[in-house]
Amino acid sequence: MTTPALLPIVAAVAAIVVAVARRLSILLIELSGSVPSPVTISAATVGGRAVAFLAVYGLVLATAYLVARGAPDEPALRTDRILAAGSAAALAHLLVAVGLLALIELSQPWIVTGATVVGTSVAAGVRIAVVTVAGLALGARR
Numbered sequence: 001m002t003t004p005a006l007l008p009i010v011a012a013v014a015a016i017v018v019a020v021a022r023r024l025s026i027l028l029i030e031l032s033g034s035v036p037s038p039v040t041i042s043a044a045t046v047g048g049r050a051v052a053f054l055a056v057y058g059l060v061l062a063t064a065y066l067v068a069r070g071a072p073d074e075p076a077l078r079t080d081r082i083l084a085a086g087s088a089a090a091l092a093h094l095l096v097a098v099g100l101l102a103l104i105e106l107s108q109p110w111i112v113t114g115a116t117v118v119g120t121s122v123a124a125g126v127r128i129a130v131v132t133v134a135g136l137a138l139g140a141r142r
Helices: 003-022 024-031 038-070 079-104 110-141
Strands: none
Touching: 003 024, 003 038, 003 079, 003 110, 024 038, 024 079, 038 079, 038 110, 079 110
């Protein structure tokens, strides 16, 4: 597997972590037998956000940096790499979010849930694409 092919895979993994971290408190409440304490919910939410931060800004940024450093004869800021990372992230986030919400069975109308899931998936894809651009630019400058 080449390093540029690794970038969309890492972006998708980071988006999966973001999707799970975003719905971690809902999962704790819905799937536990008893109601968890507020301290447990807060700790899980903060921990999930920290892991999501490390996945996006650690894994994706480092992988984009390595991709840019790996091929010094190619232009680092290639649009296809950025679009592949952002698209893979948005699609992975969408699939995981739909799966989690189907597992939880929320009582909201489907149009509200669908708009929320699509919006957060696009936002996750854009965020990861921006981090990819930053990593590629940083790797090209070094």
